[in-house]
Amino acid sequence: MTDLLSGREYAARLRERTAAEAARLAASGTPPRLAVVTATADESSAWYVRSIARAAEKCGIHCDIADLGPRATPADIGARLAGLSADHATHGIILQTPLPPGASAQELAAEIAVAKDVDGANPLSLGRLAAGLPAFAPATAEAVVAVLDAHGIEVAGRRVAVVGRSTVVGKPAALLLLDRDATVTVAHSRTQDLAALTGAADIVVAAAGCPGLITADHIRPGAILVDVGTNPTPDGGLTGDIDAASVDGRAAALTPVPGGVGPVTTALLLQHTVRAAAEANGAA
Amino acid sequence: MTDLLSGREYAARLRERTAAEAARLAASGTPPRLAVVTATADESSAWYVRSIARAAEKCGIHCDIADLGPRATPADIGARLAGLSADHATHGIILQTPLPPGASAQELAAEIAVAKDVDGANPLSLGRLAAGLPAFAPATAEAVVAVLDAHGIEVAGRRVAVVGRSTVVGKPAALLLLDRDATVTVAHSRTQDLAALTGAADIVVAAAGCPGLITADHIRPGAILVDVGTNPTPDGGLTGDIDAASVDGRAAALTPVPGGVGPVTTALLLQHTVRAAAEANGAA
Structure with missing residues (x-):
């Protein structure tokens, strides 16, 4: 009697549209590129990161996994996020949790450029969302x-x-x-x-x-x-x-x-990345 | 039967503490300074700005009213906010509304340095608040x-x-x-x-x-x-x-x-300004 509201079919349609847009961008010289920054030995996190990378590649989005290891300092992580924010070839950035003790995801996510903040982790993205301004939502x-x-x-x-x-x-x-x-x-x-x-x-x-x-x-x-x-x-x-x-x-x-x-979440991350790449392409 | 929850007594106590802290800061070389940027001919806005300025001066906070006039462009307003954000002598900045047609308070408030954003108008302040990070609330x-x-x-x-x-x-x-x-x-x-x-x-x-x-x-x-x-x-x-x-x-x-x-709101604006000045003084 209770309907199941599956997310799989919608996620598949979204991935299809995302893949078409990724192909168009690649052909126009802007192959979409996502970076996932991770700093943990947590197995379930590693599994999740690999699943995002696989889903990205299937959509024609290149995915770089920046594994800084569980001993990375907040400064290491912040520097990598800032570097990727400045890198013209990278369009989307995800900071994976958990982070090493002492590293605050909220504080570090402030280093992710809002235009590349495809998982809405930067407090500025959240504030823009709350203020009704354009931003990627988590x-x-x-x-x-x-x-x-x-x-x-x-x-x-x-x-x-x-x-x-x-x-x-x-x-x-x-x-x-x-x-x-x-x-x-x-x-x-x-x-x-x-x-x-x-x-x-x-x-x-x-x-x-x-x-x-x-x-x-x-x-x-x-x-x-x-x-x-x-x-x-x-x-x-x-x-x-x-x-x-x-x-x-x-x-x-x-x-x-x-x-x-779950599947809709992953599909949206990829769609955000392609949107970010399209904006970078339009601005270039 | 219904109790009246007056804000006046609390506001008076808060202003007293704020005035004491303002005096301490002035004596230590950091006289607290608030800037109110306004760009309207609206009479009730002008009345409100004057009332803030009077309340500030009574607490020992210098208040600069930057009246850019109703023909100010968004660029003029943004430039003034950015200039005040960079000015070491200014500790608190308020962007008064209404603004001229075409000027978005939300977008312009992004030019207010978060450390001086005493009315929590910058979307970053709101996002930091939502994320549980230190920030001035509206x-x-x-x-x-x-x-x-x-x-x-x-x-x-x-x-x-x-x-x-x-x-x-x-x-x-x-x-x-x-x-x-x-x-x-x-x-x-x-x-x-x-x-x-x-x-x-x-x-x-x-x-x-x-x-x-x-x-x-x-x-x-x-x-x-x-x-x-x-x-x-x-x-x-x-x-x-x-x-x-x-x-x-x-x-x-x-x-x-x-x-x-109402009175608590004004008292909090002044308290925020003195807190911002104290942080600037501590950092200097």
């Missing part, structure tokens, strides 16, 4: 809106509860939804009576990083649920912040994990 | 939280409805309240059933610019109301977004207009 936050759009779900005038207030997902998703005329509530770990709050919402966006946090008790019948959680399971899989079995039959629709917000 | 948004603090009203864990989503008040107030662990809903002109939404909140912050928008029907008994509205009345006075007569006896507390958020 891809995951944008994917929340995009997956709803892809399934023709209107957010204007509807009550949306965003569970989670992170700088990379909760806050920017709230800003994007607000910009689309949703009435947005941001809930978090200090929220009292979460179930009453999410239960009053037409659309619930779960971005708390708590496996199975949202159950049937947290939602109204017919609610639309977007699951941003990507929590590792003991068997090496992923599980979301929404208990899919519990909400089944009560929710009108749910984005699956995996296969919902 | 003074009006900060005054909302400060007036609640001044009266010992706890916001953590409480449901707060912010009515209005402007870049200068609604959004930054929501971010500040979220940072203080409130569960925050942002409502606006496209919100459906505003009364149900504000009626579910413990604290309602009215920042919509609509005189008398919030009435007894919009609030729960015992609600705490913060009125950010400053709507001119035909007789030359000011009226808020909350219908004070209507909510009287039903709300637990209400900030008056005038005399609530």
Whole structure:
């Protein structure tokens, strides 16, 4: 009864358009190029970086992985980001987390040129977003809106509860939804009576990083649920912040994990990179 | 029955502390200096700028009014802001609105150095605020939280409805309240059933610019109301977004207009300027 709002088909269409634009740019002398800066021995991070690199290459976007290693200092990382920001051949820059102890992703991301900040990590990008100025949004936050759009779900005038207030997902998703005329509530770990709050919402966006946090008790019948959680399971899989079995039959629709917000996020990162390359090409 | 949450006493205490710090800085060779850039023939704007200048001088802060006139171009305004940002003797910069047609306050405010952006107008300041990094918040948004603090009203864990989503008040107030662990809903002109939404909140912050928008029907008994509205009345006075007569006896507390958020806003602008001067003095 509960529709699955897959992100795969939309992501595939987006990648197709991105690949066509990448080919056009390459032919006109601006082959799109993405750089991922990483400084960790974390295995799941390495896996994610390789998956982005593969997805990029499939779209005709060259992907450079700048692996500075887990002993990189904040100065090393900042210098590399500044160098890539100044490099005319690089169009998109991603700073991968986690970073070594003492390195702040927020502070370092300020070194990423806003025009190349394809994952909206620079605080200036976030501020421009909040101020309604052009900027790249964090891809995951944008994917929340995009997956709803892809399934023709209107957010204007509807009550949306965003569970989670992170700088990379909760806050920017709230800003994007607000910009689309949703009435947005941001809930978090200090929220009292979460179930009453999410239960009053037409659309619930779960971005708390708590496996199975949202159950049937947290939602109204017919609610639309977007699951941003990507929590590792003991068997090496992923599980979301929404208990899919519990909400089944009560929710009108749910984005699956995996296969919902995730593939759209990656496709948007690549689309942003090609947009950045197109702007660089237009400016040249 | 409804307590009036005056901002005047707190503002007076804040100005006193600010004046003491300004005197200390002047004695140590860094007399605090605020610049207000204006480019309008608007009379109420001119009145407001003069009132800031008077309040600043009373605190021992020198205030320069850079009146570029209503024919100033965006380039003129940007150049002046950049010049003041580079001027070591200037510690705080305010860009007064309205601006001439074609000039975007958001875009121009990017020319204000973040360290001198005492009214949090630069999108980078807003982004740093959203990312939890040090930055000056827009003074009006900060005054909302400060007036609640001044009266010992706890916001953590409480449901707060912010009515209005402007870049200068609604959004930054929501971010500040979220940072203080409130569960925050942002409502606006496209919100459906505003009364149900504000009626579910413990604290309602009215920042919509609509005189008398919030009435007894919009609030729960015992609600705490913060009125950010400053709507001119035909007789030359000011009226808020909350219908004070209507909510009287039903709300637990209400900030008056005038005399609530307003005086705190001005006092915070001056405090920010002295903080900026102290940092410049410390860095010198």
